[in-house]
Amino acid sequence: MTEHLNTGQLTVEELRELIPQLQQLTEKYKRSEQIQRALFDISELAGSISELSRLYVAIHEIIGQFMNAQNFFVALYEKDDEFVEFPYFVDQFDESVIKQIPTKDLMGGIAGYILKSGQHLVLTEENFEEESAKRKFKAIGKAPVDLIGVPLKRGNRVIGAMVVQSYDKAVRYVKDELDLLLFVSQHIVNALDRVKSRELTEQTIRERTKQLREINDELQDEILERQKVESLQQALFEISEIAASIEGEMSDFYASLHDILARLLSAPNCYVAVLDDKQSYLEFPYYSDEIQGTVESRPLSNGLTEFVLRSGKAELIDADRVSELAARNELDQATADNMIKHTNSWIGSPLYVEGVISGVIAVQTYGNDTKYTLKDLELLKFVSHHIAVAIERKRAAESIQKYNLQLSQKVRERTDELHKTNLYLKKQIEERKEIELKLIHDAHHDSLTNLPNRAMFNSRLELAVANKNRYPDHQFAVLFIDLDRFKQINDSLGHHAGDMFLVEVAKRIGKCIRAHDLLARLGGDEFVILLDSFDDFSDVEDVANRIINSIGVPFILEGKEMYSGASIGIANVEQGYQSADELIRDADAAMYQAKALGRGRFVLFDTSMRQKLLEELELENEFRRTLKNGNFDCQIQSVIDFQSNSFLYHEFFIRWVHPSIGKIKREQFWKVAQTSGLTLEIDNFMLDQAIKILQHWQKVGQGKMTQKIAINLSINHLSQSRFVNQIIERVQEAKIDPANLVFEFDENELNRRAQFMLPAIKKLKRSGVILVLDNFGSGLASLSYLYSYPFDYVKIDHRFVKSITRSKRNYNLIQSVTAISSQLSFKLIAEGIENEEQYNALIETGCTLGQGHYLQSPVSMQSILDQDSLPVRQNIS
Structure with missing residues (x-):
């Protein structure tokens, strides 16, 4: 039966037709509401969650409300990264948790395609082969039945991908679910950024908090250290205060020191030991110990106190070290056994008063509860100096107190003492200023x-x-x-x-x-x-x-x-x-x-003087080169015995021919040698050449050699005994007879330091060499050498010989010296004989020995070495 409605109303059939549409619309609105709710949840998560790991789990749960998302992962990637990060990965066929995959391995897969292209991807088992061939990717791992992947974008830049997939043919995805993921993905990126920003902020806050905590800890340590320093300063102040006090007994003073020390380190047991006046006994003006109540003075032995007195420094001794010291006999065995028995830990520090050890202060503990450390050792070592000063000051104060019976006298004495201290400090300040001024003055x-x-x-x-x-x-x-x-x-x-x-x-x-x-x-x-x-x-x-x-x-x-x-x-x-x-x-x-x-x-x-100095410097340098290369002109001139017309000895001397200046005068030669400090080297050079000549004569004379060679030695070779010893050792090493060696010494040089030369000359004389005083008469106090020095020959200065024919005074002088020569055991040699008149005059004076061009001209050393026989004397021409 058809029912008729009022005009403007739908019929029942029409309403029935509209019901499916209304249901569909209702589902659509319901789903929109769910999506809005999901977006709200995501926004809420972004505002409340501070860790990204929790955010991914929550997003997975939200997406799971709309679709089957049993297999779900999120991949993040930045351009040029070597790895693709997987902050969230759930897969029913992959039990292991994937954290990251190398970019080069992943870019050929499904996720890599989404990251490269920035496009979404919907795959089914029906279109997989077609899509993979078309888009040029391949499955990594098990191929899914259905898959939806969407890019995660920040603006136009792809920063990752979000993928859901199904391996069950009963679970298939539809277009609405793709739209859902595309719609949600942008909100997820915003949520990721917000949570990541918050995570970075919180991490920064945590790190800053950690830094502040560390700084606070350092400040606390510094405060504790300063408190320790303040405690130490307070203790030193108190030590100074009680030392300055003249009231009270010494026992109370030591007890106060003990109390102060106990505030700085563990000091339940403490004693002070001092040496008596004879430094042979130990006295104990203070002794506080848990086990042993009192101790008597005793002679020095091998105890702990004596060990510190011997070492002169603070020592920390425990049960381990005491055994070592006992094994080295530094401590007696009874002391070591007693310490081991009670598990002692002991510190002792010397008490220095005015740089001298007057005693020891020591602290000790028993048992394993408290052990001293090196910090305790350093602390006692530091405090002991102030304690030593305090003890000395207290003793002085006590001594003063004994002589003051009235209170007014005590006050006066203390006032005087403080006044003296102030004056002393002022005096020290003034003295220090004076010293500083003096140092500045002395420096200039x-x-x-x-x-x-x-x-x-x-x-x-x-x-x-x-x-x-x-x-x-x-x-x-x-x-x-x-x-x-x-x-x-x-x-x-x-x-x-x-x-x-x-x-x-x-x-x-x-x-x-x-x-x-x-x-x-x-x-x-x-x-x-x-x-x-x-x-x-x-x-x-x-x-x-x-x-x-x-x-x-x-x-x-x-x-x-x-x-x-x-x-x-x-x-x-x-x-x-x-x-x-x-x-x-x-x-x-x-x-x-x-x-x-x-x-x-x-x-x-003027500038010419500087040029002269440069020339002298160049002359000295050339002199050094000539000496180094041995390029001197070596000459030999003989001393003749007039009576036998034979050689007395041959004098070796050197001359210097400068390559540009020419022949250098003898005086300038020795001036350059002395200026350059090479007189000893010249002496050694001449000694080496003389030895070389004597060795040559030994060889050509087949051991029968009576020839003697002489050299002039500078006074510098007599200045130190080691130089004389070196000459003697050199002659011995050369295996030549010292009697064939003659040393001539210039009188003028001897004049400078005559009082220091006699022992060296006597030593040379004892070695067997022949000694000659050269240039006699050219210096001062010449006769003193004839009496005091053991010269075998005296060579009269050439200036006396030069004028002997026209100066009666010089003639008489030579005659007189010749007359006394036999009385003083020396013979006179006249040098510089240039003509027959001088020769005859010398014979008239009684002189029988001489040297000069008239008798024999100098010959080169090389000509002597070239001869295969000993020198032969020729008659005077």
Whole structure:
């Protein structure tokens, strides 16, 4: 039966037709509501979850509400990454949890295609082969029945992929589920970014919190350390306070020290041991111990206290170390056994008073509960010094207290003591200031004359050079002063007189200059002056003349009148000088020129002097090369016995022929040798050549050799006994008879240090060599050598021989020396015989030995070595 409705109403059939549509629309709205709810849940998760791992699980659960998502994973990838990360991976056929896969291995698969292309992918078992061939990917692992994969994008950049898949033919996906995943994916990216940002923020907060906690721990440690330092300072202050107190007994004082020490380290047991006046007994003014109540004084033995007294330093001894010390006999065995028995830990530190050990303070513990460490050792070592001072001060205070019976007297004594301490501290401060000023003064002044030294003079001179280069009109000059006869004064009167001489010289020079001029001592007998702001060079000359005249006045030293003089070199400070050393060098060169011109004068520097110095330096260098290569002209001249017309001995000497200058005079030769400090090397060279000649004569004489060779030795070879020993050893090593070796010594050289040479000359005499005094009569006090020194021959100076035919005085002198020669066991040799008249005159005086060109001219050493026989004497021509 058909029912009719009112106009405008639907019929039942029409309503029935609309029901499926209404149901479908209802499902659509319901699903939209669910999607909106899911998006809201995702947004809520992004705002509440702080860990990404929890977010992925929640997203999986939300997606599972709309579709079958049993197999679900999320892959994240950034461009150029070597790996694709899988922060969430659930798969029913893959039990292992995949965290990451190398990018190169994954890009050929399904997930790799989504990451590369940025496109979604829907696969079914029906279209898989077609789609994989078309899109050029392959399945990695088991191929799914259905699969939906969507890209995760941040803007237009793909950062990952989200994939659900089914391996069950009963579970298939539809287009709505693809739309759902595409719609949800963008919201998931936003949620990922928010959670990741929060996770990074929280991680940063955790790291910062950790840093702050570490900084706080360090601050706490520093606070604890400062508290320890403050405790130590407080303890030291208290030690000082109780030491300063004169009230109370010493026992109370030691007990207070013990209490203070116990606040710094574990010190339940403590004692103080001191040495008695005889340093043979130990006394214990304080002893506090848990086991042993008291202890008596005892003689020194091999105990712990004595070990510290012997070592002089703080020691930490426990049960392990005491066994080691006992095994080394550093401690007696009874002490070691007692410590091991009670499991002792013991620290002892010496008490130093004014640098001397007066006793020991020690602390110890029993049992295993408390063991001392190296920090405790260092602490007691540090505190012990203050305790030692406190003990000494307390003893002093106690001694004062015994002599003061009235309270007012005690107060007065304490006040005096504090006053003295303040005065002492003030005095120390003043002394320290004085010492600092003295150190500054000493660093810039000569200790003997109190004049400025080289450093201060150079500093002032550098300023003068800079001033001159800036202001050319300013006038400066440097005077270099060298004193005459200073060495003779030192050698004859001693170093004290030499010092007095230098002090007097400094005073005299100081009176010759103005207050603003600078006088300095460079060292030895060398003084320099910087004349500042003079008007004309004549002013400089006036100063130099005043100095020369002042030094020329006799000096009274050790009650004796001594004379000296001054040679002065002057260098004007001109533009172009760059340093003080250049000016001092030039003034020094001018001074040497003044000495060369006869001393007692001044010379102004010019450039030719510098050239002369360079030439002398080149001459010295050439001399060194010649000596090194042995290129001297070696000559031999014989000494003749007039009576037998035979050789007495042959004198070996060397001459130097410079490659450009030519033959160098003998005086200049030895001057260069002395200046370069090579006199010993020259002596050794001549000794080697003399030995070479004697060995040659031994060979050609077949062992029967009576020829003797002589060399001139410098006085330097007698200055030290080891030099004399080296000569004797050299002769012995060469296996030659010392009696065939003759050493000549110049009288002028002996004059300089005669009092030091006699032992060395006697030693040479005992070795068997023949000794000759050369140039007799050319120096001072010549006759003293004839009486005191064991010379076999005395060679009269050639100047006496040269004038013997025209000087009756020289004739008589030679005759007199010849007469006394037999009385003093030496023979006289006349050197420098040049003609027959001199020869005949010498014979008339009784002289029988001589040397000179008239008797025999020098021959080269090489000609001697070329002969295959011994030398033969020819008659006088």
